[in-house]
Amino acid sequence: MTCFNRHIKVMLVDDEENTRKLLKLLINWEELGFTICGEASSGQEALHMLDEVQPDLIITDVRMPYMDGLEFSKLALQAYPNLKIIVLTAYEDFSSAQKSVQMGVSAFLLKPIKRENLISTLNSVAKKIEEELDMKQEYSRIQEQLGQMRELLQKKFLSELLIADLPDDELKQKIQYFSLEPIEKQVQAAVITLRGEPENMDGEKRILYSMAAMDLVEQFFSNDPNSYVFSDHLSNIVVAYTGNSSTFESAMERLKDILSSKLQGRVSAGIGTLRSGLHGLSKSYQEACMALKYCIIYGDRIVLSYKDVSMVDSDKAEQNKGLDEIAFFVRAGLQKEAVEAIHRSLVQQSLAEIEDINAIRVKGINIITLLFNIAAELHVVLPTQEFGKTYMEIINLKDISEIEKRLIQTANELTETTRKIRKKKSCQQITMVMEYINEHLSDPTLGLASLSAHFYLNPSYLSRTFKHQVGSSIVEYLTDLRIRKAKELLQNTDKMAYEIGAEVGIPDPNYFGKCFKKYAGCSIQEFRKRIGNSNP
16 A cells, blocks of 8 residues: 555556556555546547646556557656656566666566556555655755755855955845845945843843844745845844835835834934945945934934935045055054044044034944944954944043043954954964975975965065065075985985985075075085984
């Protein structure tokens, strides 16, 4: 009996009615898990019935008028490749029946048909049908998982697209893969943040709170094909919208009210301008973040568009100059210089806006956002820092010196971490260089120039870093290694000196001799004599 979740449908095809009757009476079809769904007296009639009957299995005779069983099987399998067919054949047609297996027929039975042979063959075919069904279900399950994975990867890519400076070719390829072509034509970004969650929330509840917010946003835009909902690296909810700008801004106002009501929190959103091109989303996102900063100053539970606050930010070029300077020193791990740059930036802002503490707060928010963005880019977690908490501290501080002190605390921690990362990275680079030298010792062109080109490093940087970490220059290290290898070969082989020189990357015999004497303290001949004397 089969394990099929329904009876397997069987069609009988034979020009002799008695044979069809015999087949039906020979076994208990229902008990074995089969049901007779149709009968036909010729291959032609059977072909016409296939669409209507939709059998899983056909039992057909070989010899029939008008269209024999083999021709019928061939045509049936062309129309329904997953169909299973058992061919009935007399002994004299046995060779023809064997050929039928090659074209996809599942099995054949010799006449006269024996009950045990029929049952055995049916069970074998049923097993194949069940296996194929299992494979089909597994394939569907995998396809569903891949669909879910693709959605997650799409969200991850969109999040990376906000801050990563990817090459245009790679961007185009990924945009095409994730079917994000509308974003390239036009897109507008909104960034949503929630404040005032219950103070007693632990880590798990806070995560669930954020997930609930994300679910509400996804539900809100679920029927809008112009929307893409995901998170940025700071766990803010981001909406990328490719439709009408005014429609989007109205929708964000409604969404803000829904989130505030359902989550009992203070919801703010910043909206960037409509952009186009490969980097349009990133630009609109940056504008949305800028607008979001002003939400705190102008009040929570508000949706602000960048175009509404851009006049306030008209001196952006000058501000960016100061931010670029801070970013440079932090990334370089230069703690003192980073602190001085922060001080200069705040002093300039305070001179420009003498009595406006809000302007200083905005500058502070710009700097703290910059610092946390750098940390995210470097995949650095600041142990004593939390973006949201630091953000709110700066908003609530009333004294410029306190704002500066808080910014410097974060900058010091980040520059120290950056310095350690750079040191570790340079150690890893030198280890890779040393491994490469060991593996390519026989290459006579091996040296500072070729190593710099291979590892895409500045020659001066490589030379300086190598000597600092290894204690010798690349040339000294390389030559010493080659002479050590030459000593091994002189001691363990009978090769000529010029052969050994070529093998260790010094093919010029004269130069090899000079290098050997300098680093070994004796000539090649003297070294061989010593070896000979020590091995009687």
